[in-house]
Amino acid sequence: MSGLPSDPRLNAEFSPNPRIHPLRSGRAPWSDERPPLPILELRGGAGCDVVIVGAGITGAFAAEALTRQGKSVLMVDRSFPGRGSTAASTAMLLWEIDTSLVELAERYGFTKASMLYGRCLAALRELGELVSGLAIDCNFAARPSLYLAESDAQPDSLAAEQEARLRANLPSTHLSMAELQQSFGMSRPAALVVSGAAEADPVRLANGLLHRSFERGARLVADAVVDYQFAQNGAAAVLASGAVIEARHIVLATGYDMPSFVPSDLHRIVSTWCIATLPQAEARLWPHRALVWEAADPYLYARFDSQDRLLIGGEDAAISVADARESLMPEKAARLVQRMRGLQPQLEFDVSHSWSAAFGETADGLPLIGRVPRAPQAIAAYGYGGNGITFSYIASRMIAAIVAGEERQWFSDFALDR
Numbered sequence: 200m201s202g203l204p205s206d207p208r209l210n211a212e213f214s215p216n217p218r219i220h221p222l223r224s225g226r227a228p229w230s231d232e233r234p235p236l237p238i239l240e241l242r243g244g245a246g247c248d249v250v251i252v253g254a255g256i257t258g259a260f261a262a263e264a265l266t267r268q269g270k271s272v273l274m275v276d277r278s279f280p281g282r283g284s285t286a287a288s289t290a291m292l293l294w295e296i297d298t299s300l301v302e303l304a305e306r307y308g309f310t311k312a313s314m315l316y317g318r319c320l321a322a323l324r325e326l327g328e329l330v331s332g333l334a335i336d337c338n339f340a341a342r343p344s345l346y347l348a349e350s351d352a353q354p355d356s357l358a359a360e361q362e363a364r365l366r367a368n369l370p371s372t373h374l375s376m377a378e379l380q381q382s383f384g385m386s387r388p389a390a391l392v393v394s395g396a397a398e399a400d401p402v403r404l405a406n407g408l409l410h411r412s413f414e415r416g417a418r419l420v421a422d423a424v425v426d427y428q429f430a431q432n433g434a435a436a437v438l439a440s441g442a443v444i445e446a447r448h449i450v451l452a453t454g455y456d457m458p459s460f461v462p463s464d465l466h467r468i469v470s471t472w473c474i475a476t477l478p479q480a481e482a483r484l485w486p487h488r489a490l491v492w493e494a495a496d497p498y499l500y501a502r503f504d505s506q507d508r509l510l511i512g513g514e515d516a517a518i519s520v521a522d523a524r525e526s527l528m529p530e531k532a533a534r535l536v537q538r539m540r541g542l543q544p545q546l547e548f549d550v551s552h553s554w555s556a557a558f559g560e561t562a563d564g565l566p567l568i569g570r571v572p573r574a575p576q577a578i579a580a581y582g583y584g585g586n587g588i589t590f591s592y593i594a595s596r597m598i599a600a601i602v603a604g605e606e607r608q609w610f611s612d613f614a615l616d617r
C-alpha cells in the first residue's frame with residue numbers, strides 16, 4: 200500500500216485538544232505499576248492488518264478480539280497504555296444505559312430499545328466470561344446495581360421503568376421506600392435493584408487484555424499519530440517520528456480525543472468529579488456491595504472497591520475547559536461527601552483521593568461505534584457516557600466483525616452518523 204494518496208479533507212491536524220487536556224487531574228486509587236511492554240521501534244515504516252490508535256480499555260478489548268481472530272495488530276499510544284481516561288474510571292460495569300429504557304423506547308421504539316438493553320446485559324455476561332477465561336487478575340466481581348429515585352420524586356416515579364424492564368425480560372426488581380430502607384438502609388421514595396452488573400480495577404483489566412494480546416503477537420509503538428491517509432483498500436497512520444504504519448483498517452480508540460474527521464454532532468465533552476475514601480470498616484458497608492446510582496441531575500454514583508474504599512462520583516457539569524474543571528475540585532468533593540452523607544451517614548468520609556476528568560456523552564446515551572463515514576477504513580469507538588467499559592466491550596465485538604467482513608444490521612444503532 201505504499202504511496203497512499205494523502206487526502207487533505209481527511210488528514211487531521213491531530214494534536215491534543217488544548218481545552219480538554221489534561222484529560223484527567225488528581226489521582227484515582229488504581230495502581231500505577233507499569234508492567235514491561237513489547238515496544239516496537241519503528242524505522243521508517245511497518246505494515247499490519249489493523250493499527251489500533253490508543254491503548255486504553257477500548258484499544259485493549261479490540262486488540263484482544265482481533266489477535267484472537269489471528270489478525271496482525273500494531274497499537275500506537277502517545278503515553279503509557281491505560282493511563283488516559285481509563286485510569287480515571289470508577290469502573291462500575293452496568294448494563295443499564297444512562298438513558299432509561301422508557302426514554303430510549305420513546306426515542307427509538309420499544310423493540311429497538313429493549314434489544315439495546317438486552318445487548319448490554321449479554322455483553323456484561325460475556326465480559327465476565329472473558330475475564331475469567333483469560334484469568335485476568337483485575338478484582339472483577341459480580342454485583343447488583345441499585346438505581347435510586349431522586350429524594351423528592353413521587354413513590355411511583357420508577358414504576359413505568361420497572362414495567363418496561365419486565366416487558367423486556369430484564370432482571371429488575373422494584374423496591375418501595377420501606378423495602379429499600381429494609382434491604383439497603385437507604386431512604387428514597389423507590390429504587391430498582393438488578394443483577395448482572397459487576398466491578399473491576401479498570402487499569403488492571405486493560406493491562407491484562409493488553410498482555411494477552413501481546414502474547415499473541417500484537418506490538419506497541421510508543422508514539423503519537425499525527426496524521427492519517429486513506430485509500431480504497433487501506434489506510435496509513437503517520438507518527439510524530441515520521442514513521443508510517445500501513446494497514447487494512449485503522450481503529451480509532453483515542454478516547455475523548457478523536458481526530459477532526461470523525462463526526463461528532465451527537466457528542467459533547469463535559470466534566471466529572473470523583474473522590475475515594477480511606478478503607479471503610481466492614482460493618483459500615485451497605486449490603487451486597489451494590490453499585491449505587493441516582494436518577495438525579497447532576498447525578499451521583501458510588502461503589503466500594505476491593506479494599507473497601509468508597510468511590511463516589513458525579514456532579515457532572517457542562518464544562519470542557521480543563522482549568523475550570525480542576526479549580527472546582529474542592530467544591531465538588533465537598534458536595535459529593537455531603538450528598539453521600541445524606542444517604543449513608545454511618546460511613547466515614549476521610550478522603551484519600553480526588554480527581555476530575557473530561558467525560559464524553561451523547562444525546563441519546565448510546566455510544567458512537569462504527570466506520571467513519573468519509574473514511575470507511577477507519578473504525579471509531581467513543582462517546583460511551585457512564586457505560587464506558589460495557590460499550591468498549593461491545594465496540595471490540597463490532598470492530599472484530601467489521602474487520603472480518605461480517606457487519607450486522609444492528610451496528611447501525613451505534614453509527615457515527617445515525
Ligand SMILES: Cc1cc2nc3c(=O)[nH]c(=O)nc-3n(C[C@H](O)[C@H](O)[C@H](O)COP(=O)(O)OP(=O)(O)OC[C@H]3O[C@@H](n4cnc5c(N)ncnc54)[C@H](O)[C@@H]3O)c2cc1C
Nearest residue numbers: 253255256257277283284285288289290291424454587588
Ligand atoms: C471519572 C470517570 C468515571 C468513569 N466511570 C465509569 C464507570 O463507572 N463505568 C464505566 O463503564 N465507565 C466509566 N467511565 C467511562 C470510561 O472510563 C471510559 O469510557 C473509558 O475509560 C474510555 O476508554 P478509552 O480506551 O476509549 O479511552 P482512554 O482511556 O482515554 O484511552 C485513549 C488512549 O488513546 C491515546 N491517544 C489519544 N490520542 C492519541 C494519538 N493521537 N496518538 C497516540 N495515542 C493517542 C491516549 O494516550 C490514551 O491512552 C468513567 C470515565 C471517567 C472519566
